[in-house]
Amino acid sequence: MMQTTTPTQTHLPQVQEPRNDGMPLDLSWVRSVQANTSAIERRAVTLPGRRSVKKDHQAAWLCKAISLMDLTTLSGDDTEGRVRRLCAKARQPVRADLLQTLGMEGLTTGAICVYHDMVPTAVDALRGTSIPVAAVSTGFPAGLSPFHLRIAEIGESVAAGAEEIDIVITRRHVLQGNWQALYDEMAEMRRTCGTAHVKAILATGELGSLRNVARASLVCMMAGADFIKTSTGKESVNATLPVTLTMIRAIRDYYMRTGLRVGYKPAGGISKAKDALVYLSMIKDELGDRWLQPDLFRFGASSLLGDIERQLEHHVTGGYSAGWRHAIG
Numbered sequence: 001m002m003q004t005t006t007p008t009q010t011h012l013p014q015v016q017e018p019r020n021d022g023m024p025l026d027l028s029w030v031r032s033v034q035a036n037t038s039a040i041e042r043r044a045v046t047l048p049g050r051r052s053v054k055k056d057h058q059a060a061w062l063c064k065a066i067s068l069m070d071l072t073t074l075s076g077d078d079t080e081g082r083v084r085r086l087c088a089k090a091r092q093p094v095r096a097d098l099l100q101t102l103g104m105e106g107l108t109t110g111a112i113c114v115y116h117d118m119v120p121t122a123v124d125a126l127r128g129t130s131i132p133v134a135a136v137s138t139g140f141p142a143g144l145s146p147f148h149l150r151i152a153e154i155g156e157s158v159a160a161g162a163e164e165i166d167i168v169i170t171r172r173h174v175l176q177g178n179w180q181a182l183y184d185e186m187a188e189m190r191r192t193c194g195t196a197h198v199k200a201i202l203a204t205g206e207l208g209s210l211r212n213v214a215r216a217s218l219v220c221m222m223a224g225a226d227f228i229k230t231s232t233g234k235e236s237v238n239a240t241l242p243v244t245l246t247m248i249r250a251i252r253d254y255y256m257r258t259g260l261r262v263g264y265k266p267a268g269g270i271s272k273a274k275d276a277l278v279y280l281s282m283i284k285d286e287l288g289d290r291w292l293q294p295d296l297f298r299f300g301a302s303s304l305l306g307d308i309e310r311q312l313e314h315h316v317t318g319g320y321s322a323g324w325r326h327a328i329g
């Protein structure tokens with residue numbers, strides 16, 4: 001159960017974390033991984049009722065959620081103007097007077113997430129801040145362009161200033177149980193990222209079973225993923241609580257066996273403040289406070305910030321504002 005302590009916000013990990021450099025593919029470990037779907041689904045159903053934070057504590061956790069957010073725009077009609085507005089929102093995600101009342105001046109989002117061709121615009125708009133730019137590369141969202149082009153796209157995103165790269169895996173490798181191919185693809189992408197951190201998007205809604213989700217999570221971590229991420233936001237089913245339980249338990253198992261912490265990013269369809277609190281509570285329960293830092297947890301969300309801002313305004317003023325007053329995020 002989430003404690004009612006006030007979380008802190010920082011872009012820096014509280015301890016220096018060794019990066020996950022991965023390990024050789026251990027096929028016997030991968031094939032031994034199972035997922036008890038009915039038990040996971042039963043547990044997931046109970047989670048929303050377990051949230052206990054109220055009032056000031058709830059406001060503090062919502063500010064925490066903002067600090068852990070990859071504020072995202074991934075639309076075919078993205079323009080430089082839209083990306084610049086989003087970056088302004090990342091710099092100041094909530095109205096200044098509200099932040100002042102909450103004692104949260106200086107709060108920013110965890111990152112901005114854009115398509116490759118918007119990286120230079122976002123880097124320019126975020127100059128002078130410590131907010132990193134994340135690029136979705138590798139033929140997002142299907143990830144089916146020729147492999148050398150996907151690798152080249154990573155290189156270009158890094159050269160343009162992206163500090164984080166969200167790659168998409170080839171779902172076919174998972175559906176066919178071709179773990180070696182998935183490992184090799186992921187390892188090559190990680191190498192190409194260099195010092196940029198890599199988030200592996202599993203597109204869980206297309207993987208067929210929670211067992212596949214668990215095995216794919218493990219293989220990506222073995223190949224050096226810094227984060228595993230649920231979805232592109234473009235699948236018909238995106239982030240869910242059962243998928244989250246499955247992936248964060250894979251992260252825990254990997255940590256127990258290797259001592260290496262891998263981050264988690266639920267993405268797609270998370271648009272309500274109350275849902276964000278459920279995710280944070282789950283991470284606290286299953287992985288502990290260390291995973292509630294921006295180097296180990298992010299929400300991928302294009303519309304969550306607007307609802308959080310409304311809830312914070314209600315907390316401070318006692319009234320809800322109209323949705324149009326929070327048009328971005």
Ligand SMILES: O=C[C@H](O)COP(=O)(O)O
Nearest residue numbers: 232233268269300301302
């Ligand atoms: O990676 C982030 C997702 O694309 C965002 O999805 P969303 O638009 O459903 O929030």
